[in-house]
Amino acid sequence: MGEDLGALDTFPKLLLHHARVRGERPAIREKDFGIWQTWTWRQFADEALALACGLAEEGLQGGQHVALVSDNRPRLYAAMSAVQCLGAVPVPLYQDAVAAEMAFPIQNAEIAFAFAEDQEQVDKLLEILPQCPNLRRIYFDDARGMRHYAQSLLRSYDKLLAAGRDALARDRAGIEARIAQGSGGDVAALFFTSGTTAAAKGVVHTHASLIGPSRAAAALDKLGAHDVILAYLPPAWIGQNIFSCAQAFVTGYCICCPEAPETVMADMREVGPTYYFAPPRVLEALLTQVSIRMDDASRIKRWLYRKFMEVAHRVGGALLDGEPVSALDRLSYWLGDVVVYAPLRNVLGMSRVRVGYTAGEAIGPDLFKFYRSIGINLKQLYGSTETAVFVCLQPDGQVKPDTVGPAVPGVELKFSGARELLVRSPGLFAEYYKNPGATAQAKDRDGWFHTGDAGFFDAQGHVKIIDRVKDVGKLHDGTLFAPKYLENKLKFFPYIKEAVCFGNARESVCAFINIDVEAIGNWAEKRNMPYSGYTDLAARDEVYELVRGCVERVNADLSAEPEIANSQIRRFLILHKELDADDGELTRTRKVRRSYIGERYGALVEALYQGADSVHVEAQVKYEDGRIGSISADLKIRETKTFAAAAARKAA
Amino acid sequence: MRREAGEVALAIEGVSLAFGGVNALSDVSFDVRSHEVRAIIGPNGAGKSSMLNVINGVYHPQKGTIKLRANGGWREFHDMKPHDAAVMGIARTFQNIALFKGMSVLDNLMTGRNLRMHSGILAQALRIGPAEREEIEHRETVERIIDFLEIQAYRKTPVGRLPYGLQKRVDLGRALASEPQMLLLDEPMAGMNLEEKQDMCRFILDANDQLGTTIVLIEHDMSVVMDISDRVVVLDYGRKIADGMPEEVRANQAVVDAYLGASH
DSSP states (O other), rough: OSOOOOGGSSSHHHHHHHHHSSSHHHHHHEEEEEEEEEHHHHHHHHHHHHHHHHHHHHHHOTTOOEEEEOSOOOHHHHHHHHHHHOEEEEEEEEETTHHHHHHHHHHHHHEEEEEEEHHHHHHHHHHHHGOOOOOOEEEESSSTOOOOOOOOTTEEHHHHHHHHHHHHOOOHHHHHHHHHHHTTTHHHHHHHEEOOOSSEEEEEHHHHHHHHHHHHHHHTTTTOOOOOOOOOOTTTHHHIIIIIIIIIHHHHEEEOSSSSSOOOOOOOOHHHOOEEEEHHHHHHHHHHHHHHHHHHHHHHHHHHHHHHHHHIIIIIIIHHTTOOOOHHHHHHHHIIIIIIIIHHHHHHTOOOOOOOESSSSSOOOOHHHHHHHHTEEEEEEOGGGTTSSSEEEEEEEEOTOOOOBOOTTTTTEEOTTTOEEEEEEOOOEETTTTTHHHHHHBBOOOOEEEEEEEEOOOSSSEEEEEGGHHHOOTTOOOOEEEEHHHHHHHHTTTTTTEEHHHHHHHHSSEEEEEHHHHHHHHHHHHHTTOOOOOHHHHHHHHHHHHHHHHHHHHHHHTTTGGGGGGGGGEEEOSSSSSOOGGGGGGGGTTOBOHHHHHHHHHHHHHHHHHSSSSSEEEEEOOOOOOOOEEEHHHHEEEEEEOOOOOSSOOOO | OOOOOOOOOEEEEEEEEETTTEEEEEEEEEETEEEEEEEOOOOOTHHHHHHHHHHHSSSOOOOEEEEEETTTEEESSOOOOOHHHHHTEEEEOOOOOOOOTSSSSHHHHHHGGGOOOOSSSSHHHTTHHHHHHHHHHHHHHHHHHHHHOOOGEEEEEEEGGGGGHHHHHHHHHHTTTTTOSSEEEETTTTOOHHHHHHHHHHHHHIIIIIIOOOOEEEEOOOHHHHHHEEEEEETTTTEEEEEEEEHHHOOOHHHHHHHHHHOO
16 A cells, blocks of 8 residues: 555545545445445545535534434535544434434534434424524535425535535645644544433544554454445444444445435345444344245245255354364255355345444344354454444454454453453543543543443453343352343243343342243144133243243353353243333333332242242233233242353352 | 415316216316316215316316416317327326236336337337437436335335335326326325325425426315315316315315205
């Protein structure tokens, strides 16, 4: 490249660099009117510089914040770059947030200039205008439906661009000089943590803190200018920004923007990304689609799929990890690849995926193994907004379903006494915007960031995240009790819908189980077991046996982890009703409210610990129309087998 | 706020239509101004669809004339054919959806361009020379319609596999593809849920506002009619009983009687 990478310490400098060295290579693509339109790095840089000149004429100063509310579009990224060219700070906002949620960031960051994709976003900004007196310019891209908008603060992107192009033609050197003045320590972007509570915080990142980890991770995965990514997650989320902006700027790869949110699957097949990110729920939805379509396929196809998926399950992961596999297995895997895996990868749009990541929540081992077994190099990583994503990631060949991998080069990790994961890295955020109290709480004097996540290192030094620190407790013997970790393990079985584990300050762990009516209903139908509904199924001995099998497999798993081997589940019961948000047992986002359930069903918890075989329960239920009734039932309690800890306790 | 209605673009004068002894329309006169949304309402059997079929050239009225503005002058029709209507820039959608169920959304929309294609069948089939260029031009127009109606995700889906509300949207797209001056919509929201109705209203208003298309629609959902139309004409037993702004029509005693069934 001939240029010192160290000198390219800001995104605008990287932009000019790519425009120089690979000006004719694609920087960003978007499907528009049914055709993939390409912007080369030169075009992209020209547009960003022109916009920057336009914004400068409109009075945007360095250091000011600019809100951007848009789906993934080339113009969003051009505007973001333009803002950075002036030393100002882009603030991407969630495009599906309601107007009221946008008011806080706009007030908090004293935003005067905003970019909005279309009428929908403009309407939201206009709605909160009375609360945001600082806002004095809104640039809109798609003018549809806005012919009659007379507000003087509205201006079209096209007009800004046209004015900017004139200004750029007059004084290109001026803006380039301005870019040259920037340095890595300047603020590059402000990300607001999704404000489900009123306490949304603005996370300030510098160019250095975004570029550093992006570079390290890109080097680890050997990402280069020929890679391609599909940008389909909300731009306001830092992960999206890292994968389809920061890393693209670092390596020069191509960002592809889907035509519409509903066309992501089809677009993915067309562009064939080589680098891919998806949260577990997306991967799960894809797998469900595959399963449904396979169920509808002809018998021969179903048979082929079943046979070869067995092969894949047995050896696919090992092949990907470069482990030894017998010649016969290699042959059958090769055959399977021709007949099943390659076509399947193609349907999923993952034929060319070289590196894929998932993160955000725990991923079920079966789900994870499915993708790896058909030859997709799916890996896990761990990070947060405050750490510019990359804290841990799984290098090729060291992929395990239940860890998030070792630290990314340059990242220091340690666990506090309370098992909280602490991180020190070049990617740490500078501060929470205008919130020194929160900053001091999250980042201590020595520069360690407190993640709030509890976990431990496994034998290979991989980090295992088990729960939020505030939820982690201890058994009487001092064993770590991480309820969510256990509950997740249980919920990965299709038969178990919800689980609630108890054990903090007790001698052992017990669990409530909610069965999945649909999955167990199917299972019952196949066995010709008639049933009337949830309560009926939940009381069946056969179902208890099925669930016991699941719990015992979890116990076997746990026995392999010395740190928590003692938190195996000793006894369980299947609840007589499904946990419901209307009864206050789940949050609206379907997370179990463990302490509330513990109080409400206190008698059941006690029965679990007192060794009874069954317990009578009578509980109030709230029907959907608001009536209150009560149901009573006799619940059985079952013991489960536990396993001796497999390995000796680590010296600690 | 909406586009200002212009001068009269279509005038129906003294139209009477009878099928044997049944008088479907008796001496009906009204006009449609360019860029307006004009609703035709009335109880079942009032002659609304017959009226659209007359404007569209499917039915030939025994009496009366249809006058259309063209190139600054007027053209008068006594015996209009559907083809004439199409050439004059009138497109329509149908109550029961008239699409090719086995064909993709894209192909269905391309049929809407048929009138504007000049190359012959053979040239089109072989995609030779000008035919290919022409197809690309037409495809571009169709892609704009797809973008306009936000149906990108269904471009390649056979129409028969789409849910009803989307089929209605495609039907609208097929009509819009011919870039009509005037769009006749026969119950565009029948059988839709509230959300689908809201979407459809938005597309109709956007077509009216952005593309400047004049809209004539038949609709039973009174709240929709009152919300989106500029002027309403009311038919009952084949006669015009009222004509005016939505609020005038709503207050009209004859209209209330027609809907509530007063004795005649």
